[in-house]
Amino acid sequence: MEGVGTATRRLSRVWPGVALIALGFLAGSQRCEAQEPPYFVTYSHAMEEPGNLEIEFKGTQAAPKNDNAFGGGTVEFEYGAKAWWTTEVYLSGQTTANDSTIFTGFRWENRFRPLLQEHWINPVLYFEYENTSADRSFLEIVGNDGVDDLLLRNGQARPDVERELEMKLILSSNAKGWNFSENFITEKNLQTSEPYEFGYAVAASRPLSFRAGARECAFCRENFAAGAEMYGGLGTTDSFGLRATSHYVAPTVGWNIPRGPTIQFSPSFGLNDNSLAVLWRVGVQYEFQQFFSRFRRGGR
Amino acid sequence: MRKAIGLIFLLLGGAALLAGAEVNQDWLKRVPPQERARTNPYTSQADAIAAGGRLFADRCARCHGADLEGAHGKPGLKTDVVRGATDGELFWLLRNGDLRHGMPSWSGLPEPERWEIIAFLKSSR
Numbered sequence: 189m190e191g192v193g194t195a196t197r198r199l200s201r202v203w204p205g206v207a208l209i210a211l212g213f214l215a216g217s218q219r220c221e222a223q224e225p226p227y228f229v230t231y232s233h234a235m236e237e238p239g240n241l242e243i244e245f246k247g248t249q250a251a252p253k254n255d256n257a258f259g260g261g262t263v264e265f266e267y268g269a270k271a272w273w274t275t276e277v278y279l280s281g282q283t284t285a286n287d288s289t290i291f292t293g294f295r296w297e298n299r300f301r302p303l304l305q306e307h308w309i310n311p312v313l314y315f316e317y318e319n320t321s322a323d324r325s326f327l328e329i330v331g332n333d334g335v336d337d338l339l340l341r342n343g344q345a346r347p348d349v350e351r352e353l354e355m356k357l358i359l360s361s362n363a364k365g366w367n368f369s370e371n372f373i374t375e376k377n378l379q380t381s382e383p384y385e386f387g388y389a390v391a392a393s394r395p396l397s398f399r400a401g402a403r404e405c406a407f408c409r410e411n412f413a414a415g416a417e418m419y420g421g422l423g424t425t426d427s428f429g430l431r432a433t434s435h436y437v438a439p440t441v442g443w444n445i446p447r448g449p450t451i452q453f454s455p456s457f458g459l460n461d462n463s464l465a466v467l468w469r470v471g472v473q474y475e476f477q478q479f480f481s482r483f484r485r486g487g488r
Numbered sequence: 489m490r491k492a493i494g495l496i497f498l499l500l501g502g503a504a505l506l507a508g509a510e511v512n513q514d515w516l517k518r519v520p521p522q523e524r525a526r527t528n529p530y531t532s533q534a535d536a537i538a539a540g541g542r543l544f545a546d547r548c549a550r551c552h553g554a555d556l557e558g559a560h561g562k563p564g565l566k567t568d569v570v571r572g573a574t575d576g577e578l579f580w581l582l583r584n585g586d587l588r589h590g591m592p593s594w595s596g597l598p599e600p601e602r603w604e605i606i607a608f609l610k611s612s613r
Binding site: 223224225232234235237238239268270271272301304305306362364365367395398399400401402403404410477478481484 | 518534535538539540542543547550551559560583584585586587588589590591592593594595596597598599600601604
């Protein structure tokens with residue numbers, strides 16, 4: 189039941205190693221910037237530029253009422269296979285106070301832009317295969333996901349490996365410097381006859397300045413983007429609706445450090461008793477432009 | 489399980505077919521007349537050109553070369569097509585990209601930043 193301190197100490201043992209590996213990657217690379225909005229759950233129609241590899245760490249931390257605090261970490265490898273196709277692999281783990289630290293599984297995601305020009309609303313088709321157990325990454329909320337799922341100890345939850353197919357219809361618009369995105373989510377357990385689960389995520393954001401300055405500076409407004417997202421479950425095919433679902437609203441901010449990574453931060457606030465009161469999120473991402481060309485002859 | 493896997497491949501294949509359905513044309517031919525006629529509000533402004541140069545170095549140079557001559561098999565920008573393109577045509581290309589041929593859409597950049605990039609490109613001819 190105790191918590192935040194213990195979970196933080198456990199995380200502090202793991203994260204320096206992750207940071208060292210990340211620094212090794214960053215050494216010798218050049219500045220690169222993605223154009224993605226600062227969302228943690230919602231997807232926009234921004235695709236990874238072809239040939240670019242983005243490595244991102246997404247961390248979550250929460251202290252549920254009457255339960256042990258936990259921290260989750262996900263490392264994402266996002267690659268632009270084509271200008272209209274982005275593929276991504278996720279590796280996740282979590283640590284729970286008074287319990288254990290475990291690897292929780294992997295995901296493989298593919299996103300496709302079926303329309304090759306920019307429109308008022310731009311659809312993206314999303315397909316993901318998940319193989320996870322005791323996952324606490326909160327990358328999406330579907331069905332009747334809620335605080336009750338967190339009551340199981342890691343030893344009890346880990347044998348229950350979920351192999352799931354997740355599909356999303358992503359709709360997204362860029363207008364007057366703003367991005368507006370809406371995601372409709374469905375998830376199906378491939379092993380059992382469980383019903384389809386549904387969820388949603390909506391978000392809006394904008395950069396703090398629409399113009400770049402002539403000089404580079406770390407704290408210029410052009411390097412910051414802010415917005416908000418809202419996400420939650422919509423039940424299942426057996427019980428579609430808001431009953432026994434959890435929902436969150438989350439202001440979010442991103443800072444694009446010149447010649448460095450992009451850092452994102454977002455507190456998610458639960459909107460009902462089935463949600464965590466507060467879920468803290470932090471993200472660090474770095475993009476390697478034309479990643480594989482570095483290994484070809486003449487590449488840098 | 490088999491049905492679900494079949495569904496995945498069907499959907500992946502469908503998406504790929506849809507993506508390939510658009511006619512392969514020179515991007516210039518696809519620019520609508522009203523877009524073609526747009527003018528750059530920052531033409532010849534020194535601060536916009538400098539900002540555009542920074543944006544180009546950050547986002548474009550890895551593929552198109554810091555000297556605009558192209559890199560890693562991607563096209564250079566010192567070509568007759570780019571030189572002869574109007575501001576509006578280049579702006580349309582930055583917004584839409586040419587996804588079939590590897591040029592991403594930069595619609596996520598605010599419009600003023602896209603105009604700054606074009607101001608830089610035009611100043612570099």
